[in-house]
Amino acid sequence: xxxxxxxxxxxxxxxxxxxxxxxxxxxxxxxxxxxxxxxxxxxxxxxxxxxxxxxxxxxxxxxxxxxxxxx
Numbered sequence: 001x002x003x004x005x006x007x008x009x010x011x012x013x014x015x016x017x018x019x020x021x022x023x024x025x026x027x028x029x030x031x032x033x034x035x036x037x038x039x040x041x042x043x044x045x046x047x048x049x050x051x052x053x054x055x056x057x058x059x060x061x062x063x064x065x066x067x068x069x070x071x
Contacts, residue, residue, distance in 0.1 A: 011058035027062035034070040044068065 002017040029036040035044035038051075046068060054061050 008060065009055050009058055013058050013060075015060075023060045023062040026064070028066050028069055029063050032071055033066075035068060 003014050004017050004020070005012055005014050006020070007013075008015075024030045029038075029044070029047050033044065033047075036047055037043045038047070046066060047063070050061055050063065053059070
């Protein structure tokens with residue numbers, strides 16, 4: 001498995017090459033959740049907290065399960 005480094009959210013991070021840039025394809029939020037409004041103050045509280053954590057630690061976390069998802 002190949003691993004590469006690149007710049008994400010202003011930090012140098014490592015990623016499995018085959019997964020780079022695919023987090024939205026794996027994220028429940030991007031699968032049509034009615035509560036998901038990225039870049040908006042009305043964004044889902046879970047999505048907002050998850051994104052803030054990602055930026056804080058320089059990570060990417062797709063959402064696989066969520067108790068508040070609404071199609």
